[in-house]
Amino acid sequence: MKSSTPVKIAMIGGGSWATALIKILSEGNNSVRWWLRSKTDADHIRQFHHNRSYLSDVQINPRKVKVCTKIREAIRDADFVILAVPAAFIAEALTGLTPTHFAGKHVVSAIKGMIPATNQLVTDWAEETYNVPKDHLSCIAGPCHAEEVALEKQSYLTIASTGNECAQRVSDLLTCRFVQASPLNDLYGVEYSAVMKNIIALACGITHGLGYGDNFQAVLVSNAMQEIRRFVDAVYPMERDLSRSAYLGDLLVTAYSPFSRNRTFGTLIGRGYTIQSAQTEMNMIAEGYYAVRSIYAINSTYQVRMPIVDAVYRILYEGATPTAEMALLKGKLV
Numbered sequence: 001m002k003s004s005t006p007v008k009i010a011m012i013g014g015g016s017w018a019t020a021l022i023k024i025l026s027e028g029n030n031s032v033r034w035w036l037r038s039k040t041d042a043d044h045i046r047q048f049h050h051n052r053s054y055l056s057d058v059q060i061n062p063r064k065v066k067v068c069t070k071i072r073e074a075i076r077d078a079d080f081v082i083l084a085v086p087a088a089f090i091a092e093a094l095t096g097l098t099p100t101h102f103a104g105k106h107v108v109s110a111i112k113g114m115i116p117a118t119n120q121l122v123t124d125w126a127e128e129t130y131n132v133p134k135d136h137l138s139c140i141a142g143p144c145h146a147e148e149v150a151l152e153k154q155s156y157l158t159i160a161s162t163g164n165e166c167a168q169r170v171s172d173l174l175t176c177r178f179v180q181a182s183p184l185n186d187l188y189g190v191e192y193s194a195v196m197k198n199i200i201a202l203a204c205g206i207t208h209g210l211g212y213g214d215n216f217q218a219v220l221v222s223n224a225m226q227e228i229r230r231f232v233d234a235v236y237p238m239e240r241d242l243s244r245s246a247y248l249g250d251l252l253v254t255a256y257s258p259f260s261r262n263r264t265f266g267t268l269i270g271r272g273y274t275i276q277s278a279q280t281e282m283n284m285i286a287e288g289y290y291a292v293r294s295i296y297a298i299n300s301t302y303q304v305r306m307p308i309v310d311a312v313y314r315i316l317y318e319g320a321t322p323t324a325e326m327a328l329l330k331g332k333l334v
């Protein structure tokens with residue numbers, strides 16, 4: 001029998017994914033404290049019950065969701081703290097918090113990126129920085145764009161943790177009329193795969209921007225899956241089925257969807273935008289831009305063959321031209 005006491009949740013982040021997760025959580029018996037960095041956005045939500053900056057059509061239920069801009073207040077009573085700020089900014093968002101503030105809480109990463117300063121997965125960073133025990137850590141994965149959640153289109157999530165209990169509890173929180181969430185016991189494989197797919201989406205966008213067609217992209221995505229397999233198996237070996245939606249499904253949605261932030265960013269780069277102008281053009285963050293540097297650095301230890309990641313890295317960080325890099329990559333795909 002389900003408890004009638006609402007589950008207390010803190011949502012950290014004011015972007016598209018945080019807004020979509022708020023919508024999902026509002027379907028259930030949950031009481032959410034929603035932390036946003038922007039005071040103006042927070043005030044607007046209090047007054048008008050929608051986020052003016054992201055997914056503005058989503059109605060926010062004030063009986064279930066209380067908005068705040070003080071991080072301690074947001075997490076104080078929460079049993080579950082959901083992190084939904086791009087990885088590059090999460091440390092700044094949690095400034096002032098210590099392990100004591102996280103004692104006894106579950107930390108759920110909704111982030112598909114790496115901590116740039118340390119090249120860590122977000123859950124590794126949360127464990128090290130805030131002493132969150134492994135059995136209280138999980139991540140939200142799967143092919144799921146915030147924009148489709150806003151439209152209540154049927155979606156699937158995978159909740160990964162190192163054991164089953166934690167993932168099952170978070171899956172229960174996120175399953176609703178239009179979302180089916182399922183647990184999986186491959187926290188690190190799922191997290192790395194989610195990070196990698198963003199880099200691949202950048203490559204898809206770059207080639208699209210350069211005028212390559214669907215035939216090429218299908219080969220790029222197939223090769224990318226092999227690249228992800230080689231990397232994830234090297235960094236965190238365990239038996240896993242990469243055809244599951246948490247891995248392959250997420251790669252496909254990000255590689256092909258017009259909603260994809262990473263693909264859009266890549267397309268702009270392929271069309272000749274500078275990095276800065278591409279970032280300015282989008283009001284959203286492409287995690288793959290930051291992540292490729294971390295994955296490239298981690299791979300200096302593992303030396304896995306990753307021609308697509310290498311090409312994206314050289315374009316974004318070494319000044320290689322998209323045309324020349326993709327011409328070289330062409331010869332490395334099968």
Ligand SMILES: NC(=O)c1ccc[n+]([C@@H]2O[C@H](COP(=O)([O-])OP(=O)(O)OC[C@H]3O[C@@H](n4cnc5c(N)ncnc54)[C@H](O)[C@@H]3O)[C@@H](O)[C@H]2O)c1
Pocket residue numbers: 013014015016017018037054084085086087089092110111112113144145146147261283284285286287
């Ligand atoms: N959008 C999706 O469909 C989706 C789905 C699954 C996972 N995710 C993941 O969710 C995380 C959040 O992404 P999103 O899509 O909500 O972001 P977004 O691109 O919609 O919004 C950008 C977010 O970054 C914040 N931000 C921008 N510049 C900042 C700065 N200088 N300092 C602090 N914060 C800053 C903004 O406040 C906003 O919250 C990412 O890791 C992303 O990979 C997104």
Ligand SMILES: O=P(O)(O)OC[C@H](O)CO
Pocket residue numbers: 112142143144145198201250253254255259260261262263
């Ligand atoms: O496709 P992107 O680049 O917007 O990333 C969003 C999510 O990771 C999709 O599951």
